[in-house]
Amino acid sequence: MLENSLNRLELMVEIQPHQLGMRLDQALAEILSQYSRSRIKTWILDGHVQVNGTVMDKPKERVLGGEKIRIDTVIEEEVNHQAENIPLNIVYEDDAILVINKPRDLVVHPGAGNPNGTILNALLYHYPDIANVPRAGIVHRLDKDTTGLMVVAKTIEAQTRLVESLQLREITREYEAVAMGIITAGGTVDEPITRHPTKRTHMAVFPTGKPAVTHYRVMERYRLHTRLRLRLETGRTHQIRVHMAHIAHPLIGDPLYGGRPRPPKGASQEFMQVLRNFDRQALHATMLRLFHPITGEQMQWDAPIPEDMQQLIKVLQDDTKQHQDELDW
Template sequence: MSQQIELTNTVKDSQLGQRLDQAVAELFSDFSRSRIKEWLLQGKVQVNGEVVTKPRFKVMGGEEITVFAEIEAEERWEPQDIPLDIVYEDDDILVINKPRDFVVHPGAGTPDGTVLNALLHHFPDIAEVPRAGIVHRLDKDTTGLMVVAKTVPAQTRLVRALQKRNITREYEAIAIGKMTAGGKVEQPIGRHSTKRTLMAVTPMGKPAVTHYRVAEHFREHTRIRLRLETGRTHQIRVHMSYLQHPLLGDTPYGGRARIPKGASEELAEKIRQFDRQALHAAMLRFEHPVTGELLEFHAPVPDDMVNMSEALREDTKLNHSEDY
């Protein structure tokens, strides 16, 4: 079973001089680079209405790119009866609140048991939509809100809205260290040079912008709110690590336990036992892809982060005179 799709987008001026395969992969980041290259070689990509089959063809910016292709149904993606916390659903979209320890998409090491498998069971027709309607992802242990498209037109419009930065995504996090004020991180992110499962700030990476503000000060930690402008893999985790304020529990990005001086043994143990990045997608705001209505959703901060904030707050009160 296969499905015909048509994708269109315009090459950005910032992509001047890029290879065609690289430019198309960035414009249609919902699809893998290998699939994009395959479509190119098969003559399914047009530049300003003309078929171009050379991946090395250089773009100048402003070209209209059209892709006419077929998507084969992936047989390995099996529906699985896994419960989903559905915040909102209609004929075109659904919004879920993802728990920790839940991978979004099947991949190496996680062939099933994912959000995608759960979506196929909940709404079988979503198999007709590329990537089962998944528009953006959250890391395995990041909790919170995700929007999923139930139809191809809804997905196309949501992906376009993401590319145009018209979807607002706000996160709650606990960072290590004393952050004095909010700000913006504008640093490109790419694959880590030696640790291939991690990302890093690198001059050769893709543009990435994260806004953050301080919500609450603790003695050796800071509760923050963040807003994404772009959606790179591990973006918040990488940017906070770059600021030397990695997230609590995020060991891969330097988030080793920091115990405040004179903290109770109970708090010290809580900090040591916090075993995931303290990151939660708390708010999602976007225009409905079909009706155009402005929608806004909120997901309460999960118990592990709430309890940690309460413990850090109590510790800060008890040691107020000593540190301030």
């Protein structure tokens, strides 16, 4: 992918094998997730999309997998979002990218129920020129109450190259989490994810979903909980939360997939209070590694877990020590 001028964009991607039978606009929206499907459909209808060297103006055309796609178009802002003076915790910055350590209770991109007060609004305030970049340079997202590291592109060139790196799985994202239940060893969850058929705010494992792969390893075991380090190969909505719930180890505090807290027998009042009051998914994006989109240099950032998760882990550790004699592992 490369950018020819400030607002002109040339994209070159390949339809993936698992997309066999999908509509062209649907397949491209999955690959180029930083652009809306309606925008991609417009590009197709306007003749800006070539499939294997031939202009294709039918969004409903079915793909087979392996097609070479070229998009030559002009970028314009889809929506005039308002700039808002919201502080950002900037871990790293240069002329091409930003790396942000996102707090809890902050949405990344405006949407239904969150028209403003988001990271996108903050970016428009602190970096006015980022309005020229689709979605204000946002390349990937974190859920509202997931904390940790995310990268933002400051230019179209940086964004298109980062999106390509995501597609090629060249960006490494690792998380820390605390899950319910005792997990004895690490493993991989390789299960497709799609929108839940009846609960529209939920995602679910389903055979016709998009491919999703999550690797996890055990960092520490407690009496009825486990601290995990996880690495994403793909970046589906709610991926870690859905995958861990799927293997019967949902994350502590997860309002959508977690269920009720499960305190171990004989837990202290402090333990019970911390567990009851932990009101978000215990999930933190702790490490981000990528090749710089302009220089090609490999870069890595690490963000320590936030205070609320530190407190949660401490009471779990203390509880486990107090009942060490009762453990059978």
